[in-house]
Amino acid sequence: DEEGSDGAPADDDAPLQTRVAKAREIFERGYQSLRRNSPEEKEGAVLLLEAWRAFEKQVLEALQAAGEPSPSTDALAKVDGLMPRRIKRKRRMADEEGFEEYYDYAFPDEVGGESGNAAAGLKLLEAAYKWKRAKQDAGGGSNPGGM
Numbered sequence: 001d002e003e004g005s006d007g008a009p010a011d012d013d014a015p016l017q018t019r020v021a022k023a024r025e026i027f028e029r030g031y032q033s034l035r036r037n038s039p040e041e042k043e044g045a046v047l048l049l050e051a052w053r054a055f056e057k058q059v060l061e062a063l064q065a066a067g068e069p070s071p072s073t074d075a076l077a078k079v080d081g082l083m084p085r086r087i088k089r090k091r092r093m094a095d096e097e098g099f100e101e102y103y104d105y106a107f108p109d110e111v112g113g114e115s116g117n118a119a120a121g122l123k124l125l126e127a128a129y130k131w132k133r134a135k136q137d138a139g140g141g142s143n144p145g146g147m
């Protein structure tokens with residue numbers, strides 16, 4: 001008698017869709033728990049999201065191999081939407097002069113705070129680049145302003 005982690009019998013004979021739904025539920029609970037209970041543990045949340053993304057890609061491949069006409073990519077898009085941005089930051093060294101570079105993660109669910117401001121700054125920078133490219137494309141690629 002094999003049992004799952006929740007005490008219920010293991011569902012080796014359950015349909016693929018049922019097992020996939022249970023696995024997604026476990027990934028979701030794990031992600032929510034990490035973000036809620038340990039918001040400073042960003043690396044762990046990133047690792048969980050990467051594993052979840054790999055799982056969703058395997059499910060998509062399995063459905064395509066099984067002859068599913070057009071399997072939905074909604075679950076994969078959901079996980080991609082949860083993925084954080086990787087931001088390079090600098091901090092002052094405590095015992096030495098100078099700065100240390102490190103990487104931080106800005107999650108989409110972080111509103112306000114330092115990470116939220118950094119993500120907003122990146123969005124503004126992206127919008128500026130898009131505007132500049134559109135202006136250059138409209139002007140035939142010439143750049144009379146010197147920029």
